[in-house]
Amino acid sequence: MHLALLMILLTANITIGYVVAPVLFGRLSSETAGELMGIFLTGLYGFDLLLLLGLLGLLVLQKRFRPKRELLLGIAALSVAGNLWGISPLMMELKVMGLATSPQLYGMTFAQWHGVSQVLFMLTLVLLVVWGIRFGRSR
Secondary structure, X not given: OHHHHHHHHHHHHHHHHHHHHHHHHHHOOHHHHHHHHHHHHHHHHHHHHHHHHXXXXXXXXXXXXXXXXXXXXXXXXXXXXXXXXXXXXXXHHHHHHOHHHOOOXXXXXXXXXXXXXXXXXHHHHHHHHHHHHHHHHOO
């Protein structure tokens, strides 16, 4: 069941991040595609956070929680939370300010914040894969 939840997380993230996003940006205006992706990613990050916390709770209830191994899930959850409640709202605020004028928040432009968001997104995926490998070996 744990690995099935992991596969759901990975599939949802890879599909939205690396299949849906390129299709949207290839077929729609950047502004429309960006608005849709903002909505999709907000939902995805909420979904990810619930599943990660649920997975951690399940491991605790089943007495299979290993602090060193599950630290990876905790860092992944913090990464997702950072995107959901930190970076995504900043990016939305920058969009409202008008991207054509290259506004900055905390000394960074939209493109720079987008880069930070992407790093956190990929970090989350890597952490989940590594956790899955470690979990599989410990069974």
